[in-house]
Amino acid sequence: MSYRLSNGYVSLPSRYGVGDSYQHHVDAGRRSPRWNSKDLGSNRHGRESPRLYGLSELERNIEAAGQLESDNWMGHSKEYSRRPPSPWQTDRSRSVSPLRGIHTLDCYSKQPVSSEYTRNVSSPSLSRRSSVSRLSTWSPEECGMEAPLSRRGWSGSEIDLRASLSESAQKRSDLVQCLREAQSKLEEQSEELKKRDKELEMSRAKTELLAVKQKQLESSISELEKEKGWLEVSRFEDKKQRGELQDRIINLEMEVMLAKSSLENFNYTNELMNQKISVGNDEVNRELKTARENLVYFRNRVKILEAEKNQAVEELRKLQEGSQLALSQTNEANQRATETLRTHQNLQDELADLQLNFNNINLEKELLSSKVLRLEEKVSDLTLRLNVSQTDRERYLKEKLELHRRTQELSLELERAQRGREGFNDQVSDLHIELVGAKAQANRQDQEKVQMKEELVMLKQVNEKLTTELGQIQTSLKNALEELHHTQAENKISSNLAAALEAERKQLLEEKQTLMAVVENEEDSENIKELRASCTHLQEERDRLQARCHDLEVTLDQAHEQLGSQIQEQQQVILYWKERWQQTAVSLKNTEELLDQERAQFQKAMNKNTELLQDCEMLQTENEELCELRSTISRLEDENNQLTKKVKELEQSNHLEHLHRSLKESTGETDEMRELYRELQKSHETIKELEVERSDKELEMRKLKSENGSVLRIELDACRQQLELEKSRREILQCRVGELESKLAAERRGQDYLVEIQSSVTQSQSLERLLEKEREAKKQKDELIFTLKEELEELKRKKSGDFKASLEEVDSELMLVREELQKVWDMLKTKDSELEEQYHELESARDQYTECSTEKIRLEQLVSSLQKQMEEKEQAMKHLQHTRLEKSEMSIEKSSLELKMAAMQDQNGKDFSLNIGSVSHNELNSPTGCQNDKSLHQCSRCDVFLQQLDKAIKGCQERNVELQEQKNQALSSLYQLQDILKDLTKQTKVNEQVAQALQTDNETLKNQHRLVTEQLKGLFKEKQNLTNAYKKIPQEEKPADDWAEKSRLVKNLLRSVKANKEQSKDKEDIQEDFPVPSTEVTEKDINKLQRQLEEKSEKISTMASEIKMLKEKNESLMKGWYQ
Known part of the structure; x- marks a missing residue:
């Protein structure tokens, strides 16, 4: 490379082109399909600072290069097929392909060295059109979903790629459907939450109504108690009057005895006078005068006594009638009290039901909110994973582009090395550098192998943990068996209890025999019959106890069966949760594609936020309306204050001292009170309308809050505070209105008291009239008594002895009547005491019935909660089964990968180590490593989850024991209730x-x-x-x-x-x-006795x-x- 830069070397052009066409000049250079500049020299000198391309442009260039390069390769193969390839050329040809891991192992192990190699290059490996041009379309999700291409045995055709693409498309569609279902579920849950909120508001309104009804019932109960007190006072007064009448009767009897003694003395004096006639007529005449005066006096006295006796009899009759009326009134009051108590109990039951529904709804709401929070956390985790995957994807694309550039450069250098020997040394130096890099990659691959071994050790540890967990599950099963043995021991204890009850029954039979002996000594047959009936009752109870023991044995057998079924269900749950864990892992991988759709939805949400800002302006207008409503409420408060002042003035005017004077004026005041009451009703109606509007606005505010999110929460909280202030003010107004109503009720009572006074005045007038009539009747009776006294004096003169006997008989009869009355009075007292005792027993039985009903409701709730817990346990066990299946699959995959790696090392050896190094480099950059890390992370989560499940299973077992105890207590309480009901029937x-x-x-x-x-x-x-x-x-x-x-x-x-x-x-x-008297009786005395007997018979009939x-x-x- 240095020689090339110093001398400005340019490779020679080839004179043999495709189709005998001339190539470009040296200065212009040869245009390569992957070289995007115009001059070859400029490209070679400017290689160190290449131009940065966009992803879309690079992908287009790669596709065009794939098409042109295939043609050029075929053309150049014709040119260079005459001479054999050099060893450097073969090694270089192996390292040129950008997809070294995609080719099969056969193509590297069995390559021909003949001239036909160039003609059949495309047969063993993938073409560049089907490999390089398609790499940019593959997504990182597909790389994460399926195994990497370096680990799969590709056949070298386009069919596998198309199949993989179809599978990835299907998985993407499945992911889209799963996310849509999740979104629909979230929407359904939000709708359910709205419905539950509405139901909560309705239940709150019902509770308020029930509280108002309860207050009304309490006021009515207090009024009834007051009436009961008045009736008891009247009854006490009646008892006092009866005692006074008895005292009067005793006084009358004493006076009759005195009259008898005076008459006897008079007769004795008459006899003495007859013996001493000779003493002196003067003294006789004087004594006769005194005797006559005494007779007149005693006659008048007897008449008065008889009149008083008649009055006393009439007063007794009136008192009896009054007592009957008082008893009827007490019966009515008791009936009212029982009715009010029933209504009160019904209202309490309804309140309890509503409170239970309210608590259940709150629990469901909390559960749904927790689920929503979990889903939001999952969405946030998925977004983070998406961001990570996107960054990885961009990084992979950049690395692919760099690899493509390197392959282009190397291909150009190879072509130039074949056409000119001048750049051979530079190419050798480049190959040396690449060999050093390959050795470094081989070392990295060895390090990765060591890491894989460590991961296998970790997996073995995880498997050991799973085995320990299985041992814990077995211990839990052993505990369940111990519980079964415990239940069997309880069954034995119950049988022992039954034996003890039988022993007690024997003792009772012995006691019965002793009692029978005592009763036989006293010869009372009726008591013997009743004791026999009690014996039969004891035998029936013994039969019931035996039936109960049999039922307990049946329940124990059912408990055994239920435990077996629960164990089977838990195993099924474990399998279900294993499958579910696999599905969730797949769904988490597939949700990464749907996050792009969520971004679009986020843009839509931003548009919705703009709309919500407009709704905020509407809310401000509604707040202004609320301010107007507040002003109306304040005005109503002022009116209520004025009403309170008016009520106080009316109370002062309607004082009890001026009741008689203010009768005429009270009519006008009652009209004013009615008007005030109408105004109060109107204010109540306005308050109710305001409450309805407030509830509607609260619903709208909640809807806006759910749609808007965190933007309008501050304003809605402020509105909520204002509404709470309005609630407090409304409660204050309600308290004031209640005070006004109580004052109005007091005024009505005063008016009723006035009406009662008027009625008492009319009654007094009628009583005065009756007194006048009675006085006239008394006069007539006095006249009759006077005549009767004269007749009595005549009879006394004739037959004094007979009269004495008749008086003694009358006295004896009066004593008998008195004793009978006392007996009747004692009977009434005993009956009253018995009725009071029965009333107390009934109240206690009702209290016990209410307690049993509440316990029954509580047990039903416990059963429902246990069912829910069992369902949650089943889901957790299925989840565990799913996780275990995933772990087993991961271990199988890792073992298969190790076998493949060993086979690759045996087949390829040293020559193939370079390719393995490149493959390992690609594997490091591929998302499979991330997948293994995720699997390890998931295994740690599974361990934590298994520990939680063990704790939950232990807690559920403890709860089952507690529930069994509660069931036994409930059964015992039910049996006690049945006994109490039987006692009530008796x-x-x-x-x-x-x-x-x-x-x-x-x-x-x-x-x-x-x-x-x-x-x-x-x-x-x-x-x-x-x-x-x-x-x-x-x-x-x-x-x-x-x-x-x-x-x-x-x-x-x-x-x-x-x-x-x-x-x-x-x-x-x-x-x-x-x-029986043995004296002779005359006809008149017989008639009198007959009349007296008739009167007594009439009294007895009454x-x-x-x-x-x-x-x-x-x-x-x-x-x-x-x-």
Whole structure:
């Protein structure tokens, strides 16, 4: 090269051209198809500073060069076929091709040295038209997708290239389709997010409405409680009045006794007067006058007492009617309270459902947002990879162009060396330099081999890690088997529990036998029947326990089957995830082409941003409208303040001290209040309209935010803050409106109080009228009493002894009636106490039912979450299977590459080492190295992912154990609820029996029997107490007193028996104390007694009717509480 530059050497032209045509002059030089300058000398001297070409121009020049060079090569082969090629020429011809790695191994090992070599050059290797001209069209994606050309066995024809191009086109189309599907999925997810946002807003509105309804219900409940308090106060007053009436009756009886004693004294004085007639007529006359005056006085007194007695009877009837009305009112109040409680519970259930839906929607929204963020991260990673691949592509193209230039230069130098011997030394020096470069490349190739060996060691380590992971999976399976054994042990424990329950049942049977012995001593057949019924009940429960044990065994078998199916499903999931990992790797490689399309979409997005700026201007106008709305809201606030002031003035004017005076003025004020209420309603409607507009604007703002991105976020945040301020103001307005409504309600109550006062005034007037009528009736009764007293005096004179007997009978009858009334009163008290206890039990049962319903909902949620977790586990296992399959494929590919490299070294030897060096240089520049690095990176990710999966599987197993425990707890709570419901049904039966017992005469006995039956039904509840008490009982027989000291049930039985005996003794004593009178009775006395008996029978009939009314009321109360 130095000789050429110093002497200005120019190669000689050839005199033998194609078709016997003359070549160019020496000064002009020979035009080579790849030499783009006009002068040969200028090109040779200007080679060190060549002109920089564009990619498109270079590709065109390469294609034109491929066409012309093939023709020139054929022509020159005819010229130089006469003499054999030199060894330098053969070596140079081997290094000329720019695609040394594309040719097969046969073409380098078996090259002819004869003259026919030049004619058959195109047969063993690729033509320049099919190799060099097509290199610029190949993309780096195709080089990354398939194995490099140096590692494939090409047949040397254009068919393979076309097949590879068709495959690359198909893969590009698949990539385009995948990215389109991903884009459609993203759009669907955004639409779902919008829908979920709308649903969230609807649920929030529903929750607000439910909160308002709940407040209304609470206010109504408070009003009902107030009414209940008033009713209790009225009932207490009625009780006081009844006590006062009883005191009056006692006083009347005392006065009657005094009158009787005075009459007896009078009769005694009359007898003394008859004996002492001889004493003196003067003293007799005086005593007669005093006696007559006393008689008149006592007659008047008897009339007054009878009138008071009649009044007391009438007041008793009125009090009974009042008590009936109070009971009816209490029934209605209780029904209202139950209805309000039901509505309150329904609203609470609806609130709970809405809150659950709201939480589920929030969770789904968070999941979708996390998925979107993941996709955005993946897109960013793909963009980075695209940029890297583009830079690599540009670098590869530049290197290819440099290689083409070098090949052109070398081809020109070879032609010049063949035509002239003068530049031979320069060419030899160039070849020496190239040989040194080839040796350096061979050394690099050795280094690459060492690196490949290290990578194989790394892969072996990865395989060892995978084996360890398999061992961990096996340990997890062993843990699952241990859990199965644990469940079997639990089954054994349940069987032991069943045996313990049977032992307890035996103990209970022994206790039953002891109780039967106690009952047989007292000869009470009814209690024996009830104990037999309890025995049958115990047998039924034992059968239920056995059925439950059988069900538990069936559930255990099902759990075994489910575990086996879960193991199989996990294996299937592992395989699925292996396949999925392969697909994702392919899709990641294919997404690089679609990023160009995303750039075009980015330009479209820029155009959309310009449109969004216009929308921002529209938003500014809408903000102005919002300012106008704020001004309207402030105006409404001022109006509300004015209304509050007016309400305060009205409260001051409507004071209770001026109720009677302001009746006429209140009509005008009520009209004003109605107008104010209408204005408030209008303000409510305007506020609702503003809220609707605000919600619409929020939706528009969200849409704009989703479309615009980060440009309008600041403005939208400012608008959001303004909307939050408006929300706070609206809440303040709502509070003020609520205060105004409460004040209006207080004023309405005052008006109602005025109306009640007016009604009370009218009632007082009607009562005054009734008093006047009663006074007239009293006068008539007084006249009748006076006549009756005269008749009584006559009868006393005639037959004083008979009259005494009749008075004693009347007293005894009055005492009996009084005792019956006390008994009825005691019965009513006991019924009230029983009803209160039943009401408390019903409330506790309702609370338990609500708790069970909430637990059921929670369990359903847990089941749904577990199903989701199982699905996620299946996906993770499939992903693992996919990764493992990829690792196995990579190891197989690497082993095949090592075998190919060994075969190439054996066949080619030292002569072929240069070509291998060039091939290794191309492989280093090719993207396959990047692909291997990516595969290693992917394997490290797989390790991390496998560790996460192991942790997730362990957590899922722990969750399954927890869920099984929760299921067992739920089943136990359900069984407890069933027992409680059974007890409630039994209590209803007992209450029906109590209602029927009111018609019979032996009420106390039947009540005691029912108490005994209830105690026997509560035997299971007192099981522990009984076992603790009976542990100390010896085997010898003991009297009934010892039993009474140890068990409650026996004490109650003995008490009931003793009470029955005492009642029978009391009845016998009463019969002995009141014998039948043996005196003779006249016809008039018989008629009087008959009348008294009729009156008593009427009283008894009235009492029976009252008892029936009470019975009906009790039944209605029971029905209301059970409803």
